[in-house]
Amino acid sequence: MILSFTIFHIIVLILSPRLASAHGDVNIAQYGCNSTCGTVSVPFPFGMNEPHCYAHKWFEIECKFDNNTSSDVPKPYLKSLNLEVIHFYPYSSKVEIMNPIYRSNCQKNKISINNRKTVNLRDSPYIFSQAENTFLAVGCNNLAFLQSNGTTVGGCVSICDDDNNNGNNYNFTSDGCNGRYCCETSLPSHLSEFNATLRGLREQSSDGCGYALIVRHYLVRFDILNELKNREHAPAVLEWEILNDMLINSTFQLPPNCYNSKVTSLSNRTTGQQCRCSSGFYSDYLYEIYGNPYLGGCPVPEQDFYRNNRWKKWVIVGISSSLGSIGFLIGLWFLYKAMKRRMIKKRREKFFKRNGGLLLQKRMSAGEVNVDRTILFTLKDLKKATDNFNKDRILGKGGQGTVYKGMLVDGKIVAVKKFKVEGKVEEFINEFVILSQINNRNVVRLLGCCLETEIPLLVYEFIPNGNLFEYLHDQNEDIPMTWDMRLRIACEVAGAIFYLHSVASQPIYHRDVKSTNILLDEKYRAKLADFGASRIISIEATHLTTMVQGTFGYLDPEYFYTSQFTEKSDVYSFGVVLAELLTGKKPISSVTRSEDSKNLASYFVQCIEENILFDIIDKRVIEGGEKEHIISVANLAYRCLEINGRKRPTMKEVTLELEGIRGFNKKLNAQQNNEEIEFSGIEQYQPWDGFSASNSLSIISSQTHSTD
Template sequence: MNDPKCYADKSFEIECRNQQKPYLKHLNLEVTNIDTSDSMVEIMNPVFRLNCKDEKDSKPFINLSGTPFSYSNVRNKFTAIGCNKIAFLVSNGLEVSGCVTLCDEHDNKEVNSNVAYGYGQGSDGCLGRFCCETSLPLYLSEFNVTLESMKDRNSSDECVHALIGTEYWYEIYDGVNGGIEYRSLGDLKGLNYVRAMLDFVILNNTVKLPSDSNCTHVVGYSSSSSARRCECYSEFYGNPYVTGGCIDFDSSNKNSRAKWVIIGVSASLGSIILLLGLLFLYIVVRRRIIKKRKQKFFKQNGGLLLQQRLSSGEVTVEQAKVFSLRELEKATDNFNVNRVLGKGGQGTVYKGMLVNGEIVAVKKFKVQGKVEEFINEFVILSQINHRNVVKLLGCCLETEIPLLVYEFIPNGNLYEYLHDQNEELPMTWDMRLRISIEVAGALFYLHSIAYQPIYHRDVKSTNILLDGKYRAKLADFGASRLISTEATHLTTVVQGTFGYLDPEYFHTSQFTEKSDVYSFGVVLVELLTGEKPISSMREEEDAKSLASYFVVTMERDCLFEIVDKRVMKEGEQEQIIGVANLAYRCLELNGRKRPTMKEVIFELERIRNLDRKVGGGGGGGGGDVDLQGQSRHEEIEFVGTEMPWTGDSELDTLASIVNNTSSSEIRPIHAKYN
């Protein structure tokens, strides 16, 4: 394809090479499929390999910078296979993602022996043992890998593979029998390439795009403001980058109807009657087709599973509205890319405005037949009625892709305000303390007040949103689970976010309510220090994890060396120490020693009331509390292990916390200072 008229610019030029295989000439990558309707190209991506017996090391570096291509964060995953390794995905010199592979000493010996080279993997992909996988950041333009050992940072003699591939990269198509086989991890020997998906945009301003396609600018792509992407309008399919390439689904039916109208006009009365009969039949058949299509989508998107859970009494959706696709297309301007609020592993969230003027957030799932996350989030949110939890407004199941509609939270997430230095709203100490109380109240509600206990399983600062009044709203319940009142834990494949993950859950695969407490403890440390949960900027050994760094600092009595400057300036020292000790307890490695969320929220309320005791303010350093000559790491302990529930006044206090009302009537809990 050497004719320049065949491609938009040089980056899209395809050249046939070995055995007539197509390659992207500019990037030297083999092309296996082109999907213009979704603006994607499937390529064969090289595999990173290190210290594997009888195989040469392979450390590929793919750089897509300056080209219209980037790795799709929706269709790809970063996967690492090995033993006790931290695999980091590096782009522009920064560690942008990563995951951890685990196996014990016995497994490690087997993996390094000649007999057990092939440790197992099922048809569901990486199951978290010997291998790990994680999602990619948006618009990733580089593939580069660095490794660290979990046990010995200087140890690197274990065989390790790392790759970026599609969700089903381990599938092998049988061209003879037409079936699908699944590659075990042992089959990685000799594997040099896997299938991966690249998104593409049009960067060349001189390229004239079709007027009959929906072509929009892609916000945030690289540093270019000219990046454009096209798609066919609703009810059309085909190639949106070629004039006339989008085809109407119903064009053949429309032509057939026009033909019958002409015959009817020119025919006799009998023909007209026949035409009317055929038209009636057509309407009946069309309605049946539409009904079957809706039933198909309803079943495909988990409608039957949802009905089953409804009939069991597990969930009621009286207040949730069923939206039509037309309503949500109009609200989001046909899901315009300029309306995108964010993207994740489960799907894309769009900002929309309903006909009544209400602003909403619409989540468009990418389930590909796996609807558990969609149904799970719908069921969980339908059980929750709390002012500090994002509210579910409704859903749309009768579409090709399932949709959930939430209340719109306008002010972004807590992570942005803590770590991106937002000058418009500096995070004061009073705000940080209030937000921690609001999130603790929401988690206490989930664990103890909801009709059925709920484990969130992904508590982190990016999942804490701020509404118009900068009140905290807990979001993203795709990984959450309802727990029976008799159960003490949930046994599941390890899932969560690196930096917030409970180490006990990590090693046992048993998730308890104390695992949420651990993640909340990491959020408390973020609020105290302003540090990111994972950072390669900290020079100390084992300091990449903020939780580990904080625990070591507390044990060295060096708390005030890592506290955020604004917190030191505005917060009372007694309050800061109180929150630090609470976070320290939440980060206990032994889950049984961690406090419950009930204890956490009462302790936070007591700490906030200290400000009133010592004369108010939040502005000075220490108020009336004399800490000179005392250790900077003073531990504040509860008197007894349980809260003093003695009467109705305590129940009123609990109700005020759960409903996030004023704390002026809440009695402080007695405490002592060591």
């Protein structure tokens, strides 16, 4: 019994570093300083009361009661700015505060927007986080302006239907903020001062109550929007750094895991320092367990822990063997493994919630996600499939993440997309929800997802032959891009976009149609991909008001100037893809074209209007296609590239017209291959003026009938 008790103490001593860190026996504040205010933990360099408890007066926290509420729990405030703090994030050097809401023409509290105090962070170590926040405005027929230092730095427009305008009440739907009742736009970089101005679209005033604010972007949901009318403040995120001049004559010394930073710099020079831990051990939610990076506390890398303690395990085995207590040690070992599995399970549950698992489950229960067609993969399965996300398995990288090639245990080849998001998962959830509802052979198929990792993962069918951009602009002599192949790909992509706009249960705007997002399968059939920027809209909606995003060269100029994305914006982007297919030229080029013709869309339109279309058509197209068919497709692209969106055709019209041209092309090829009918084309080139796809098809049709 004594021997067993001794062995137990040896094991406890060996495992104690791990167990201690797991139970949070660490300091997050300076020695002898209070580390909590009410229910909020206050980590250094922030602190309260004594000067040695905080790094500088900018980081001084005042713990006080809110006079506007009856709560008996005090709240922390940044004393120098008088802003309430909700949460501190020392690992990423951010702090979440309650930001004031600017109001105009609101009868409930009659707060005038011109009398509100400007939020001013100048000369402080803080700025508003561009990545975490958005500028939001709510109201009917309002122009909202975000201003800084007397200059307008952003803005958006919110509109209302007269029949649905209910005065000061806006009943937001699950669509969130899409320009109806509210609008939003991104913040400029290094924003340290702001106020807001609301102005009515009409000359006299705006309609009803309006308000504007800077808020965390993931809070722009219908349930939160409906609460804002009764609130005076909303959560926003500030980034911060330890300014260099704060360390002059200071007794505080930064630990070795700190590095130079440029958070508040407008000239890209070092202005301060931030402290973080090694890559892979970043956790703003676990600093109370692992320690505060500003006090040198960082989690021990798991592999180092086991490497450094491997010899201890063998000591335990030797001692237990010699003392006949192997069974006891095995029992303890299984207990330790069970504890470890439990910790891993809890960590995965935390990741599941943080990666939008609860929001996804809510949408599943609401019928927004087709559960029967999607699978929840485990991290273990996907690590095995991608050889632990080996860099040799990378298929491509984009703005939203990295795509890896993988093979599942059943031998199926898949593509695994790892998103570049940390805590903001709207793009991931958006793409998952949209793709789970789409069933079209020319749209890449979603197989499932994995939410139990720090970064969420999506699993797609594997498309083996790369994307259209590579085949058009890096010509493959073994598999040339013939006219027939280009025409077929154009028809398939147009059909896929037509499906999204008009056939899907709810209209879907893709918002990033381009040749790099058109993949080619083993039979070189087109597959439309990358739905991270796509949006589902209500059937009665005519447009979507968002901050402008997209790819230059494909971006609808009307959307760029108005921030209103319509189905005709996808039509414009498809028109650029048609121009690429016809000319073989890149959408933006600074090498092969002159200064006036860097943009393919404008260059293509110019060549058509100057009647020199065939000067820019790809020689493979001229060699393989009939002149009338080429002119018909070019005319269709020309109409898709109209500056005025209302003059562009719909994707249904585009699809039908392309299918018609392709049908004539197939019939002509069959006649030529079988040598049954001698087909003679138009002897003289038709001038562009007055020429359209419809009359070109009628010419071809009449000629074909005349030969029968």
